[in-house]
Amino acid sequence: MAQNKKASATTTIKSGEIWPDTEGKHINAHGGGILYYKGTYYWFGEHKTEGRRGNSTLFGVGAYSSKDLTSWKNEGIVLKVEEADSTSEIIKGCVIERPKVVYNARTKKFVMWFHLELKGKGYEAARTGVATSDNPTGPYTYLKSYRPNAGIWPVNVPADLKEKQVDATNLKWWTPEWTKEVKDGLFIRRDLEQGQMSRDMTVFVDDDGKAYHIHSSEENLTLHISELSNDYLSFTGKWSVLAPAGHNEAPAICKRKGRYYMITSGCTGWDPNAARSFVAESVMGPWTALGNPCVGERANLTFESQGTYILPVQGKKDAFIFMADRWRPKNPIDGRYVWLPIIFEEDKPVLKWQEEWSLEFFDKNKKQNPPLQGKRKLPLGKLP
Numbered sequence: 001m002a003q004n005k006k007a008s009a010t011t012t013i014k015s016g017e018i019w020p021d022t023e024g025k026h027i028n029a030h031g032g033g034i035l036y037y038k039g040t041y042y043w044f045g046e047h048k049t050e051g052r053r054g055n056s057t058l059f060g061v062g063a064y065s066s067k068d069l070t071s072w073k074n075e076g077i078v079l080k081v082e083e084a085d086s087t088s089e090i091i092k093g094c095v096i097e098r099p100k101v102v103y104n105a106r107t108k109k110f111v112m113w114f115h116l117e118l119k120g121k122g123y124e125a126a127r128t129g130v131a132t133s134d135n136p137t138g139p140y141t142y143l144k145s146y147r148p149n150a151g152i153w154p155v156n157v158p159a160d161l162k163e164k165q166v167d168a169t170n171l172k173w174w175t176p177e178w179t180k181e182v183k184d185g186l187f188i189r190r191d192l193e194q195g196q197m198s199r200d201m202t203v204f205v206d207d208d209g210k211a212y213h214i215h216s217s218e219e220n221l222t223l224h225i226s227e228l229s230n231d232y233l234s235f236t237g238k239w240s241v242l243a244p245a246g247h248n249e250a251p252a253i254c255k256r257k258g259r260y261y262m263i264t265s266g267c268t269g270w271d272p273n274a275a276r277s278f279v280a281e282s283v284m285g286p287w288t289a290l291g292n293p294c295v296g297e298r299a300n301l302t303f304e305s306q307g308t309y310i311l312p313v314q315g316k317k318d319a320f321i322f323m324a325d326r327w328r329p330k331n332p333i334d335g336r337y338v339w340l341p342i343i344f345e346e347d348k349p350v351l352k353w354q355e356e357w358s359l360e361f362f363d364k365n366k367k368q369n370p371p372l373q374g375k376r377k378l379p380l381g382k383l384p
Contacts, residue, residue, distance in 0.1 A: 033100035048332035078138030126197035147195025187218035305338040
């Protein structure tokens with residue numbers, strides 16, 4: 001990624017620059033995630049086009065493959081939008097964001113989840129769609145979309161709040177009274193029958209094979225963590241809330257030494273803001289806030305980017321890459337990527353700007369910062 005010549009060997013990562021694929025074209029996989037399968041990394045992302053119209057989905061989801069995380073081959077559009085069928089939810093001009101693909105060892109299927117907004121409806125649909133394939137590079141067949149967990153309350157909301165009656169007619173947004181009601185389930189109650197909103201999302205597969213769909217909900221005010229069925233194609237109805245009324249989006253998650261870590265962003269549209277981080281002993285919570293994981297210059301803007309995925313590096317213990325996007329809404333195809341190694345200090349994830357780095361960073365960092373004997377983990381609080 002440090003070089004710009006067609007099919008040239010690249011061994012370093014330089015965030016914020018043009019990243020050429022093996023044909024010399026800038027990688028077009030925004031808001032993406034990566035699947036590792038049988039020795040190959042597969043990067044799935046939003047395929048953008050030029051101009052403001054490029055934020056709508058005109059082609060579908062693109063994919064790239066790599067053996068080393070630096071040299072990427074374009075695998076083309078793996079989930080194509082419909083050109084003629086006007087009844088399809090993924091008709092050309094819809095919005096497909098943040099695609100994530102996981103492999104289901106039980107069904108031998110590759111399962112893709114993504115945030116879906118219906119054509120001509122702005123961002124009011126707030127749905128999540130699912131597609132499957134027999135091969136990592138597709139083609140993927142679209143199945144359906146969901147408003148998750150219809151008729152079901154989260155496991156970590158007190159029973160008395162389920163029956164609470166609130167007249168929201170004169171309740172002014174962003175007031176302390178309104179914030180309290182959001183924390184007490186105002187929007188969960190509003191959307192209970194039709195299902196909860198699902199926008200920015202990711203999918204996480206735990207060590208036991210159980211998968212979880214993590215998404216920004218309740219008008220982007222609260223994160224929902226939803227357990228997926230054994231085939232990863234639907235929801236079991238077991239779900240929890242994280243940081244009610246905290247205004248988090250862009251969730252990215254990893255697991256290290258038995259603990260779960262999540263990095264999110266605030267909600268400022270296409271503009272960057274300060275990242276947030278959380279830790280938990282269970283994926284369903286409770287979660288403890290750890291603050292902004294970024295340090296140094298531009299840390300308050302997450303180095304001018306927004307997270308999309310945390311990638312475990314194969315063959316290196318406890319090595320994770322924070323993947324993020326620098327959005328260019330006026331010309332989306334020119335969006336850039338920020339990839340940074342996650343450093344754990346005092347059991348907290350830390351992100352420091354690296355001008356240019358390679359995967360050898362993890363080996364060097366481990367030698368410079370050996371584990372302390374008897375180091376205690378940080379105590380966890382009671383954040384939902």
